[in-house]
Amino acid sequence: MLDVDGVPTLEDIGKNMPRRERLEQGFVAVHECFQDIPCNPCVEACPVGAVSMKTLTSTPVIDFDKCTGCGNCVASCPGLAIFLLSLKANHAQITIPYEMPDVPQKGDKVQGLDRYGQFVCDADVIRVVRLPSLDKSSKTTLITLEIPASELMTVRSFRRR
């Protein structure tokens, strides 16, 4: 629970989700940033102005129709609190920012984990890219996993097998 351990519940996440049709059109950014912290790199990072904020301390609002799924905000968010989601006929895809040393490669099989690091399902690494963040001198690795469609809301992390 957010005000106990900082982890959002499915109910919290539900308030922020794009419509199903948008998820089916391809990657869209979804954030899990629910606290009024003074922070705005996500707004600055977006090339199409899809992320807005009333004031520096408001939580971000993503315009899912403007969002192109480019991932720039994912790479710049210091809270690692933004993910890209997309939904296909019988599977889902999620892009996760990853800053740990043992970066997996495309084609690897990994274990999909929930928000507490608990095992949920097996997952396939289908894309690994390094995107520049606002910090020009460093890049962030983004890992895209393919998971069962039913786990779109639960898998937010992974570990190598």
Place this chain on the structure above:
Amino acid sequence: MIETDVLVIGGGPAGMNAALASAQSGAHVLLVDKFQHLGGQLVKQTHKFFGWAEKGAGTRGFNLAKRLSEDVMNNDNVQILLGYEVVGAYRDGTYLAASWSDHITIKAKKLIVCTGAAERMILFENNDMPGVMGAGAVQTLMNEYGVLPAERFLIVGSGNVGVILAYQLLQAGATVDAIVDVLPKLGGAYWVHAAKVQRLGVPLLLGRTVLGVYGNSRVESAITAKVDEKMQPIPGTEKRHDVDAVALAVGLMPLTDIFQMMGVKTVYVPELGGFVPWHDECGRTTNKDIFVAGDAGGIEEATTASIGGTIAGLAAANDLGYQDNMQAVKDNLEALSIFRTSSLSKKVLEGIERMRGELNA
């Protein structure tokens, strides 16, 4: 003997910004830090910073430090003295800075103190055993010297420092058995920071304290237990953690020795981390020639330390008659107040109000 308009003690974000603001107004500045490099706490931070994108948020701490220190080094009005600790302050504006091998006397018209903070300790059995470390020490060894001091850690304290340390340890290849906090809720860390370490499988054990650490000559295990409403350990709830280090991230307190030497009024304000020098919104203490900025005036964070440093630097140069900086001071105060509209700043704002009220007490 070095004579200068403005002496800035401490080269963290507050000190570097203070030095720049005074220097850009035309004042001669001497910036002293006890370490061999500028940057303060920023140097140890490998994570991307929160805050304002235009003030460097989204940028990793050490890169922020690099950028700022280049600006400082390229400014001809700033003279930098590294490896010297200011150990003496005399009321006529003379200061003594010492290195391992010698010392220098400094005469300054204005002083800006940006010495940052010291880590707190807590009491438990064998807390002086090798393997019990402050979070800052672990970060220095790991991120500045590339040495991982242990393999399996227990972290005490779930503020930003504790959860960021957990994250950095995982990045360095260590394991983090758990983060414990005596409070029933997250101890002040940003939710997103806490969520990102839990996602990687680090348990957050709330309402739990450390009873002691045990081992032959160094830590081999730690025992924690749940606490009741009075913060007393509950028998039967003990848990053993097989770790070789316990990192303490239980809070910081402002470093204020210099103010005591100078006879500046200090007040005890728990919301700001302990004793702090009384100061006005420009950072001016009860001695009109002495300013404070950054964590030394109250524990907060890097953006507020930077803006506070700029304000103090502008005000000091303004006092010396270099340039009318009052509009710039106003603009920076405005930026500071926008930053502090977060509910997380409530405590600091209450602390500042309480401190201001203590002047005539």
